[in-house]
Amino acid sequence: MLSGKFAISVHILTLLTKFPNDYLSSEFIAGSINLNPVLVRKEIANLKAHNIVESKEGKNGGAKLSKAAANITLKEIFEMTFENIGLGYAKNQPNPDCPVGKKINQNLDDLYKEMNQKICSQLEGISLEDFSAQF
Amino acid sequence: MLSGKFAISVHILTLLTKFPNDYLSSEFIAGSINLNPVLVRKEIANLKAHNIVESKEGKNGGAKLSKAAANITLKEIFEMTFENIGLGYAKNQPNPDCPVGKKINQNLDDLYKEMNQKICSQLEGISLEDFSAQF
DNA sequence: CATACTGTAATAAATTATGTTACAAATTTA
């Protein structure tokens, strides 16, 4: 998963923000996203690993935010779900004997690095609380 | 093709910039990218459709820039190869009976729209000539 | 007229993303 990860995580977290006192089951969440509950649990596992969600097994179990939505920014979520953004690389090793082939990925990297900074500064300004308040 | 399109197009265009007076064959270009020549020709077809490249069939044919590299920005290339950037959507139709499901894609869209603007303004400041000069 | 290209279609292979099934372990509730 790469494309949907951020969107799914934001969706999950928005739901958790809307019900801050409940443990929401993967089945309930999956019903809103229209996604398989196992995939929801996998995303939750990732969010747990990053300490913004906690979960409870067993009957009436589920997931719940482990910190206030006001203290979580979209930037953090972005960083938990994307290595970094970019417009792609040549997948194959470009020809190292060609001056262009030799440096293309490095130069693309530099470009994408700057792109990431801009995006991060945008996302840093939006808290999960802000985002959730739009619903 | 979505991931590699921008990177491949930039690679092609950088080569064309380096040899502004020659028609470069898809085979030559493919040798630098390490990609199948047919895929190179497909990307070139796209660049031709956007009028920044011209090509010649037959012996000693190939592709060539149709305008000065100084007058092509990375933003244009971005727009020729990406619909728009974003961090993905829930692929399935989210549940319209859930207030979050109902609006999630709209709200993500708004977020991504702003992201695109930032990226476009970055890319607009870099010409193909600038980019190619790094090699 | 032989050669070396493009353009494009059709198809295949590889990769990645998404979905499903299954089940052990945990927790609640009766």
Next chain:
DNA sequence: TAAATTTGTAACATAATTTATTACAGTATG
């Protein structure tokens, strides 16, 4: 303590997307 419900996770299956290959008609060059 037993039944019910839920997580966590692995293994596997399917679907979608990307990348590669083959093939060949058409076109320009020399």
